Amino acid sequence: MHETKYITGKKQADHLKEMDIIREHIAHNAPLSEKEKHEIDHEVSLVPFKKAAVIEALKIVQKYRRWVSDESVEAVAQYLEMSAAEVDSVATFYNLIYRKPVGKHVILLCDSISCYVMGYGKIYQALQKQLNVQFGQTTKDNVFTLLPNVCLGCCDHAPAMMIDEDLYEDVKEDQLLEILKKYSQ
Structure with a gap:
């Protein structure tokens, strides 16, 4: 007979923290959401060419994810038809684009x-x-x-x-x- 184990106390807190880390990892590594794409498309419509919307695209990603991971840089680059290096150079130049996790x-x-x-x-x-x-x-x-x-x-x-x-x-x-x-x- 299989015995059910219940997670309690510190183990439960550690488990919940681990799950939050996994969820956050998935969220930061996921491709652009439909909402992010929609907002980026709006910004692209305001400029003469896609690349000109890169700063706004990074700000949009950051708004939803709190920071811009390497995977997010790749996703923005692909979406705006740029190289990841071009997007990263913009992301690292502006001090209000966070390239490391930040608090709420x-x-x-x-x-x-x-x-x-x-x-x-x-x-x-x-x-x-x-x-x-x-x-x-x-x-x-x-x-x-x-x-x-x-x-x-x-x-x-x-x-x-x-x-x-x-x-x-x-x-x-x-x-x-x-x-x-x-x-x-």
């Missing part, structure tokens, strides 16, 4: 001279302490990735940071916890 929310902390003078260092230290990460790292719960950014274009309101597409100006240390709570839920 990306925090861009401006480290320009204006932000540096206006207290960037204190903001960075507070973020490091609250999130327990340094630049280029993702929190253990996969919610936040912290990245430096050369300029967010609001030097007159330094220090500045951006979370996803939300810009925060004149940031103070005591505001960070409240700001981060918005994205933790």
